[in-house]
Structure formats: structure tokens, C-alpha cells
Amino acid sequence: MENYSKTFAQQLLDMGAKVSKTFNKQVTHVVFKDGHQGTWKKAKKTGVKLVSVLWVERCKETGEHVEETMYQAVNESNELPQPVNKRTHRCMQPKDFEVRTPENDKRLQKKLDRMIKDLDEQKTSACTGVPVLPFDEDGSTAYSPTLAVPLRGDAMAQRLKEMKEKRENLSPTARLYHGVDDRVYSVYQSMVLFFFENYTGVEVVIYGDIPKNKENVVYLSNHQCTVDWIIADMLAIRQNALGHLRYVLKDGLKWLPLYGWYFSQHGGVYVKRSAKFDEQAMRNKLISQTKVGTPMYLVIFPEGTRYNPELQKVISASQEFACKEGLAVLKNILTPRMKATHIAVDSMKGHLDAIYDITVAYEGTLDSKGRRKTAPSMPEFLCKECPRVHIYFERIGMKEVPQEPVFFRRWLHERFAVKDNCSFHSDSSDGDEIQEVTEINASWAYGWFKLPDGFEDYLLSAVNQQHSRAPWSH
Numbered sequence: 001m002e003n004y005s006k007t008f009a010q011q012l013l014d015m016g017a018k019v020s021k022t023f024n025k026q027v028t029h030v031v032f033k034d035g036h037q038g039t040w041k042k043a044k045k046t047g048v049k050l051v052s053v054l055w056v057e058r059c060k061e062t063g064e065h066v067e068e069t070m071y072q073a074v075n076e077s078n079e080l081p082q083p084v085n086k087r088t089h090r091c092m093q094p095k096d097f098e099v100r101t102p103e104n105d106k107r108l109q110k111k112l113d114r115m116i117k118d119l120d121e122q123k124t125s126a127c128t129g130v131p132v133l134p135f136d137e138d139g140s141t142a143y144s145p146t147l148a149v150p151l152r153g154d155a156m157a158q159r160l161k162e163m164k165e166k167r168e169n170l171s172p173t174a175r176l177y178h179g180v181d182d183r184v185y186s187v188y189q190s191m192v193l194f195f196f197e198n199y200t201g202v203e204v205v206i207y208g209d210i211p212k213n214k215e216n217v218v219y220l221s222n223h224q225c226t227v228d229w230i231i232a233d234m235l236a237i238r239q240n241a242l243g244h245l246r247y248v249l250k251d252g253l254k255w256l257p258l259y260g261w262y263f264s265q266h267g268g269v270y271v272k273r274s275a276k277f278d279e280q281a282m283r284n285k286l287i288s289q290t291k292v293g294t295p296m297y298l299v300i301f302p303e304g305t306r307y308n309p310e311l312q313k314v315i316s317a318s319q320e321f322a323c324k325e326g327l328a329v330l331k332n333i334l335t336p337r338m339k340a341t342h343i344a345v346d347s348m349k350g351h352l353d354a355i356y357d358i359t360v361a362y363e364g365t366l367d368s369k370g371r372r373k374t375a376p377s378m379p380e381f382l383c384k385e386c387p388r389v390h391i392y393f394e395r396i397g398m399k400e401v402p403q404e405p406v407f408f409r410r411w412l413h414e415r416f417a418v419k420d421n422c423s424f425h426s427d428s429s430d431g432d433e434i435q436e437v438t439e440i441n442a443s444w445a446y447g448w449f450k451l452p453d454g455f456e457d458y459l460l461s462a463v464n465q466q467h468s469r470a471p472w473s474h
Helices: 006-014 037-046 053-062 106-128 152-168 172-200 228-239 251-255 259-265 279-291 312-324 339-347 378-382 405-420 440-444 456-467
Strands: 029-031 049-051 203-207 217-221 245-250 269-271 297-300 354-362 388-397
Touching (some): 228 354
Parallel strands (some): 217 354
8 A cells, every 4th residue: 555544554454454555465456646766566476456536435334355356456647657756655544634633743842831839930920919810709810000029120139139148248268369369470470570660671661540449340441462462460469459360362372281271260351353252251261350350451452363453454453343333433542342441341330340441652663754663572672672661540430430331331332542642753852861841742752642732731740750769759
């Protein structure tokens, strides 16, 4: 039998016949209608009788074996040219209709289980004073718009309370580990700074007032060379927060032997660029840090890579991105990317005290013609090729920072536009000593830049004071 429903097969079984879905040696009759051409040929070749459905019906009516020659099957496609890929023609007899029940339908069973689970939760919620699904006396459901359902703000307040309790209930072992880890890192970085102070003899000139107390902050700075990482140490040590330094690093750095692993467990975050950036992973990492009350001095370079005047393709791509986003084109620095910075600020907004906006400039980064040169590398810095580093520090309270991504992008770009609006001047120093500043332009004769109007009086006095102090003073 070929291409017939279960009902027809059951009919044959009731008549005492044996039914086979495949052609084999035990087959004596083939009930054929629009079946496979191969089955027809096999039956003809082996002499098996080919009969139609009418033969079966006649046998059932008479209750006896009927001569097959009177009800022979007809192969309508036998006389037609056969296509290369012949589609299987199914029997026109309707298939058996099976009622869908949870017992024979897995999807329906899952849906029913989910409904039962939700119903149980809604019934038990009445114990907490929140009857989401009330019931009438007869057991039917009823809806009442006067039910008091807690506001979303109350749920958020409860969630914050639970987070606070978890933070307060942090195990002593975890607190001890974080404290020891920060202390070890502080000792290590102190030795690094001691080496830079005593070997290189570089003079650090800082403009701005650094808070004396420790704070949980996000540190934003322009990026020119590897020495920028040391600059963060120079500022953190002045607040006794050297052990609290954490970094947002390029994903490739995690493969550095020892350092890659240590920076991650110390609280650092590895990120990928552009479309590969995993926003949720970074957010989860920072939230987990805030839950345990980790002191945070998170260093981020929003430009994403170093500004190098020799890499014109990178600079052009940065400027094209600014044009595409409708932002001002920056010439002396790269366009800041806001995603990592915004995630950091948004994830830790209840944990942060401020944002530190840092601008760094190295003396000697202009040639005699006033053209920008590459900032000193770490070996050049250690070889005392950079006598002086200028750092402008500004503290920004969290209330001044917009939270919405669109406004945050504009705010961050405006902060970097201030850095870019500086006018560089060529080096013209002939001696080891710096003369007292008498006019604002002269104070930038060593590769520093001129800040916007309003800072001139402050910077004139600050530069004169800094020139009379010892290196590393503030």
C-alpha cells in the first residue's frame, strides 16, 4: 500500500490483511494510486498484483476475495514523459485529524505549564498585599481598577535597599582581599613613580586644584603616548588613591603575561572597538565592583587610541566620524568615542563623586617650524628627552554631567573641543632655566598650549609659581 492514510490502513487490518509501507518479498498486492513509479515497476517485474482502492471496497462489501483483474490499478503517469526530479504525489484522501492536547503537543504542554506557574504566583501574591489577579466567590477572575499596585519607583527603592544590604553584608574575606590587593598595587606603583622621579628628573607642572580627600571618580584624558598611564599615577598619588586605579583597556592587552590577568582581577575592564564592543559585559563588571563598594579611580582615554601626527589615516577617519555625527571637527586630538565612558558613568552614577577632566602636554612636541611631533615614547621619556610635563586638572561634579546618551555625547565632545581649541607654539628655549612669564603667549613657548579666554590671569600666576618650585611639586 502506498500513500494512504492511517484510517485506510486500519480498514485493511480489520479485514485481516497485513499492511506494509515498503515493497518487500512478502507483498502480494499493491494498492496503487499516484504512487512512486519505482514501486509500479517493481510490482510489474515481480508479478505482484496491482489493484485500485475500489478492489478493497468491493472485497469489504462482498465479504469475500474478488478477482483482481476487474479492479486493476491505473498508472496515469506511465504514458507521460517523466521529469528529471519527479515530485511525490500524495493521496487525495484527507489525513487523520488529531486533536492537539498537552499529551501529544510539547509546545502546548510548555504553554500550559507556564500558565499554571503564573497563576500560582498571582494567587500567592495576595499574601503580600498585591492581589494582581483577584478572584470572585465562585472562583472566576475579576478585574478591579481600584487595586493598589505598587509603583515602579517603590520596586526600584526595594531593589536598591537589597543591593545596599548585600554590600553591607559583604564577607570579611572579600573586604580583606580587596584591601590587600589595593595596597599591593599601591606599593608597586609607588616604586614605579619613585623611579621616574629620581631617574628621569622630569618636572611636573599641574594647573588646577586637586582635592585632598579620596573620591570615586572617572578619569578622562587625551591620549598621546604610553607615558599617559604614568600621568594618572602622578595625580592619584596626590590623593593617596594610587591603589584605587582601575583601567579601561583595549581587549588585546589581556594577553600580556601576568599583567593581563592582574589588571582584570584588580577591577580593570577590557573592551573591543566599534561593533565588537560588548556593552553588557562592561556594565556587569562595573556594577559588580560597585556592589562590593570597591573604591574607584577609573582611567579612560575616550579617543580610543593615541594621537600621532604621523598617522594621517587615523586622524582623517576620526574627523570623518565627527562630520558623520554632526560634531565639530577636531584637529589636534581625535574625536572622543562616548560609549565606554557613558556606560561607566551610567553604571556607577550612584557610586561616583566626580569626573576628572585631564589635559596633558609634553614639552618639545613642536619642531622649529611649529609642526606637531610625536609625543615622547616610554624609552625617550626614560632617556630624559622630555624635561617638563604640563597637566591641566578640572573636577566636574556628577550633577553637571548629562545622563541621556545624546546629550552626554555632545557634552563629552565639547570637553574635548576645549582641548582642541588650544594654539600650539614652537619651542624657543635656549637655556635650562625658564624666565618669568610677562605675557600669556610667552608661557607656551615650550610646546604648551593657550587655553580659552578667562584662564589667562590664573595661568600666568600659576606658571610663575610653578617655575620657582622643585620638580613634582604642586
